[in-house]
Every structure is written in C-alpha cells, then in structure tokens.
Ligand code: MET
Ligand SMILES: [Zn+2]
C-alpha cells in the first residue's frame with residue numbers, strides 16, 4: 001500500500017515531493033493553507049499506520065494538520081515535531097528565479113520561498129518516518145506527532161497559541177517538542193533553547209509645523225530624531241531595528257517640499273531575549289526614547305509571552321537536568337553530525353507557546369554549510385542538505401521515540 005504514491009507517480013521521490021510542496025504558495029497575506037494541507041495529507045496517507053486529522057481552531061481558512069504515528073506504549077508522553085505551513089511574502093522581481101517555481105539550479109540548489117523556513121523540515125519529518133516504517137519496519141515506543149500549524153509568521157496567535165490551549169493538544173500528552181531552528185554556515189548543526197520575544201514599538205512625534213526654509217526648535221522631525229536606537233550584534237541582547245517611517249505631506253507629485261510636518265511616526269522591531277527585564281525596557285522607552293517632554297508618544301505591542309506560567313524565563317535546559325537533551329544530542333552524533341553550542345534564536349518561533357506550558361522545546365533545522373536566507377531574497381536549500389536532513393531526522397525520531405527513561409513533566413528549567 002505504501003508504494004501507492006510511486007505507482008501513481010513513478011517520478012515521485014523525496015526531492016520532487018519537496019519541490020512540489022514549495023510550489024504551493026503559502027506566503028502571506030494570502031496563504032493557500034488548504035492546498036498545503038491536502039498535499040501533506042496525500043503524502044502522509046501513503047505511509048502505513050499514520051493517522052491524519054485536520055483541526056480548525058479558528059476559522060475554516062486556517063487549518064492545522066496533525067499526523068500521528070502511534071507508539072507501542074501510548075501511556076508514555078509523546079514527542080511532537082512542529083512546522084508552520086505559512087511563509088513570509090516574496091518580491092519575485094528581486095529574485096533570480098520565481099520564488100514559487102522551486103527552480104533547481106545546475107549546482108543543485110532549490111530556490112523557493114520556504115525552502116529554509118520551514119517547508120524543508122515539514123516534509124523531512126514525513127520522509128524520515130517513511131524510511132523508518134517502510135524500510136526498517138521500526139515501531140516507536142512513544143507516540144510521535146507532527147503538527148503543521150498556520151499563522152506562525154504573523155505571530156502564531158491563530159495557530160500554535162490556540163493549539164496549545166486546546167483539548168486536542170492536552171490529549172496528545174506531549175513530553176518533548178522539536179520545532180524549527182536556523183541555518184548554520186559551517187559544518188556544525190545549530191540548536192536553540194530559547195527564542196527572543198517580539199515587541200512592536202511605534203513612536204509618534206508631534207511638533208511645531210512651519211515653512212521648509214526655517215530652522216526652529218521642537219519640530220516633529222527633530223523630536224523623532226532624538227530617539228536612541230541601537231543595532232544588536234547577537235541574540236543575547238535586545239535588538240531594536242527601525243522598520244518603517246511615516247512622514248511628510250503628500251502632494252500629487254510626491255511630497256510637499258517646503259513645509260515641515262506637524263506629525264511623524266517610526267516603527268521598530270524589538271526582540272527581547274528571555275532574561276531581559278520587560279519593566280526596565282518599558283521604562284527606558286518611556287523616559288529615554290519617547291519622552292513626553294519632547295512631544296513623543298508611543299505604543300508597545302508585546303507579541304507573546306516572556307515568562308512561563310510559573311514566572312520563569314522561557315528557556316529549555318540543555319544539560320543533564322533535561323533527559324531529552326542527551327537523547328537529542330546523542331542522536332545527532334549517531335547521525336554523524338556535530339552540534340554547535342546551544343544558542344538563543346535571534347528571531348521568534350511558535351516554540352515560545354510550548355515553553356510557556358513548561359514543555360521542553362528545542363529549535364532545530366538540519367541545515368549546515370548553507371547561507372542564512374530566511375526571509376531573504378533568493379532563499380534556497382541545496383538538494384544534498386535536504387537529503388542529509390532526512391537521515392538526521394531518522395536518527396532523531398528513532399532515538400526520541402524509543403527513549404524509555406522517566407519522563408520529567410517539568411523539565412524546562
Ligand atoms: C511576530 S512573531 C514572529 C514571526 C517570525 N517568525 C519572526 O521571527 O519574525
Ligand atoms: Zn519559520
């Protein structure tokens with residue numbers, strides 16, 4: 001039965017399946033979730049014993065696909081592998097190849113939006129299970145779940161945030177989670193024990209309007225310019241990046257040039273590492289970046305949790321106190337891989353919602369010797385890296401799902 005797909009389409013192999021998945025346009029603002037879910041469902045259905053369910057936690061246009069490989073001891077906590085269905089948008093005119101054509105270059109690179117972030121892992125999970133099941137006839141001890149969630153790239157609020165609150169999630173009895181990670185530019189795989197939490201900050205300056213030729217104090221532009229913003233070098237510090245500016249008085253030919261505006265606005269993407277003190281940050285914004293005495297007002301939107309339900313920073317232990325950590329690390333070694341020192345992810349993933357529950361969650365995508373192109377133009381993944389990733393997941397899924405150690409329910413510290 002598992003050869004059904006090959007019989008229907010003899011051309012079907014891991015690389016063609018990956019490229020076909022990449023051709024489904026799930027980029028915002030109009031992600032085709034239904035097509036992605038149908039595609040993954042059709043492939044998962046070719047692998048024996050997999051159970052497939054689609055959940056609707058918000059509206060019918062935002063499905064969540066759940067694939068389950070039942071373990072021989074279903075009372076043990078399960079292992080969850082997560083990936084998101086959606087992608088950030090792409091600007092086709094700035095790419096070498098159509099971002100939704102999954103073009104294969106002569107040197108073996110697959111170009112597509114989502115190639116690294118994170119359609120690779122979504123299919124690699126299934127390919128690895130297919131190998132374990134159909135070639136090795138392996139049966140897991142613990143149940144293995146794969147979740148394909150919508151809306152990660154817009155904050156996860158209609159996706160993973162709803163899922164972790166659901167009865168369906170509780171019934172999975174999850175003990176450990178692997179979610180997406182990031183590319184490594186050298187020969188070591190990277191692994192992430194925390195994310196940074198995003199804040200959106202909009203600062204609005206008002207000031208005295210006036211003739212474009214005058215040099216007076218307290219203009220809106222001058223007030224905005226006093227904002228102190230810095231660029232961060234690594235993921236352990238708070239980063240503040242300006243992402244938009246709104247200013248000027250529009251005219252039919254562009255902007256009025258000889259009037260100084262009375263209002264200007266700037267938006268910042270702030271990323272808070274898990275140890276950051278949110279109260280201190282709020283105070284710095286209020287007192288130093290947007291002081292009212294300079295006619296500055298501001299609005300902060302905190303896009304997700306910084307602490308778990310017991311008040312602790314959202315970090316997963318990567319030492320002996322977390323038995324899943326050793327199992328994971330050994331699996332990478334068994335696959336012939338080297339692991340870099342665990343890091344905080346500079347960006348943000350749905351992992352934060354699972355860490356908030358106290359679930360040990362690592363961020364990992366098996367991509368090495370590859371430039372970091374997430375959210376960038378010309379995102380690509382070499383075929384060889386994709387195929388090696390399947391082998392790595394075979395080791396990981398096998399090790400985690402056969403781990404018979406005492407599950408620790410509260411291991412995130
Ligand atoms: C705003 S929530 C995070 C969305 C996306 N994964 C990012 O890191 O930018
Ligand atoms: Zn991602």
Ligand SMILES: [Zn+2]
Nearest residue numbers: 117153374375
């Ligand atoms: Zn992303």
